[in-house]
Amino acid sequence: MIKILKYSFFDLMRSRWSYVYFAFYLLLGFVLLFLNTDVSKAVITLMNVVIILVPLMGTLFGVMYYYNSKEFIELLLAQPIKRTSIFIGQYLGVATSLTFSLIVGLGIPFLVYGIFKSDAILDFSLLLVTGGFLTFIFTAISFYIGLSNENKIKGFGYAIVFWLFMAVIYDGLFLISLIVFEAYPLDTFSLFASLANPIDLSRILILLKLDISALMGYTGAIFQKFFGTQWGVVIAMGVLLLWVIVPVFLIRRKALKKDF
Amino acid sequence: MITIENIHKSFGKIRVLKGIDLDIPKGSAVAILGPNGSGKTTLMKSLLGMVVPDQGRILLNNTTIDRGWKYRNGIDYLPQIANFPNNLKVSELLKMIKDIRGAKTDKETYYIDLFSLHPFLNKKLGTLSGGTKQKVNLVLAFMFDSPILILDEPTSGLDPISLLVLKDIILGEKKKGKTLLISSHIMNFVEKVCDTILFIWEGTIYFNGSITDLKKNTKKDDFEHAIAHLLKSAHD
Numbered sequence: 001m002i003k004i005l006k007y008s009f010f011d012l013m014r015s016r017w018s019y020v021y022f023a024f025y026l027l028l029g030f031v032l033l034f035l036n037t038d039v040s041k042a043v044i045t046l047m048n049v050v051i052i053l054v055p056l057m058g059t060l061f062g063v064m065y066y067y068n069s070k071e072f073i074e075l076l077l078a079q080p081i082k083r084t085s086i087f088i089g090q091y092l093g094v095a096t097s098l099t100f101s102l103i104v105g106l107g108i109p110f111l112v113y114g115i116f117k118s119d120a121i122l123d124f125s126l127l128l129v130t131g132g133f134l135t136f137i138f139t140a141i142s143f144y145i146g147l148s149n150e151n152k153i154k155g156f157g158y159a160i161v162f163w164l165f166m167a168v169i170y171d172g173l174f175l176i177s178l179i180v181f182e183a184y185p186l187d188t189f190s191l192f193a194s195l196a197n198p199i200d201l202s203r204i205l206i207l208l209k210l211d212i213s214a215l216m217g218y219t220g221a222i223f224q225k226f227f228g229t230q231w232g233v234v235i236a237m238g239v240l241l242l243w244v245i246v247p248v249f250l251i252r253r254k255a256l257k258k259d260f
Numbered sequence: 261m262i263t264i265e266n267i268h269k270s271f272g273k274i275r276v277l278k279g280i281d282l283d284i285p286k287g288s289a290v291a292i293l294g295p296n297g298s299g300k301t302t303l304m305k306s307l308l309g310m311v312v313p314d315q316g317r318i319l320l321n322n323t324t325i326d327r328g329w330k331y332r333n334g335i336d337y338l339p340q341i342a343n344f345p346n347n348l349k350v351s352e353l354l355k356m357i358k359d360i361r362g363a364k365t366d367k368e369t370y371y372i373d374l375f376s377l378h379p380f381l382n383k384k385l386g387t388l389s390g391g392t393k394q395k396v397n398l399v400l401a402f403m404f405d406s407p408i409l410i411l412d413e414p415t416s417g418l419d420p421i422s423l424l425v426l427k428d429i430i431l432g433e434k435k436k437g438k439t440l441l442i443s444s445h446i447m448n449f450v451e452k453v454c455d456t457i458l459f460i461w462e463g464t465i466y467f468n469g470s471i472t473d474l475k476k477n478t479k480k481d482d483f484e485h486a487i488a489h490l491l492k493s494a495h496d
Contacts (some may be wrong), residue, residue: 003359003360004360007356007360011345011347069345070343071343071344071345071346072344072345074310074339074343075339075343075344075345075357076360077308077309077310078308078310078332078335078337078339079332079357079360079361080329080330080331080332080333080361081329081332081360082329083309083327083329256327257312259271259305259310259311259312260305260310260311
């Protein structure tokens, strides 16, 4: 599996899109820090971008890479390698190279601006960790979608719709249900509703750490009331981890059954 | 020795293999023949575990292959359509597969010479012609020197010279006592290389025996006519 991971990782590192992705974060970091010299404010702005963009990139790269490497997969399947190692190895290759671009791309500008001397170092690392989680989650899900759909167009469609649902539609539905069921106690409902969406969860996680109640919104406030900051962070991390493990498990199951 | 017991496989509503029973003794050269879509490739892929049969089992030297992977160390496979990662160079591909397989072999240079692939070693696989890709495919299939060879339409896209080279290689491998499974539509190639004929018709074995048996059964002296006769009688 390590060998497959290595080949996928370096294959992607050589591709143009990884450079574009890396350059984008580099530019974003520098521009943000140039516009507001306060590092912790830059972290908040960055969060809003990262939380939407990272899942989108994870989704697109995941599904694209799966379809592009179909030939490679077929070649490997005839070799004495475990099936699960092929698929999990490729998935980890994509997810690590994306995370690598994210961390290095954002890390350089913040390093230049002296992140180590500021108090925001913990917040910034949390942002990177969440970004990493989101990459692993959405790449895994889009890989699974690719694996389940022979038809490229369909696979792409489902993957994009999934991202759109999680990033945009989910919040809309959530707000509507809050308004419609105003008369009822909605604490538990909204708590679970936010656990069920990794993007919401990441937002809450970062805001909890930053302790900005004004930005936290309804779910964030409930989250903090329910778990407290310390436990809130631990639980949110745990659920994010679960969001990685479950799709990886699904990939494994699908890979064992599929015919080529 | 390969034993196939009652293999069934459907893709959706299409039943591709409908109960195949087969014994392939060590060292035999079997030709798998049959019209397009009769299940030849599916049968070969089941042996490699690329297709998981719905029913039945496959034994290799009396151990079932059931979702294992180590047994593939003993099999070399030539896929029907040479699909390679397009952005890799030929030499990179060979090195990579060697590394992934963890095999130390330098046989590839011998086959690269045979198929005169030297000018293409530093070209990307995406830019190669169909025939050249097939040659790369052949190098990959032969270089590990495993006891079982599964070749799915090895002749496709080859020029007459390469075809002769291929014939010689296969006859050489046969002499070494390897087990060969070959599917092809070129009858005189099959006749020269194989000694057992396995004719598959709509997912079942229609004929299994030597070439002489086939000629006797169909009362034809010519192999090509015998196969044509077999096909016609299958249709009736």
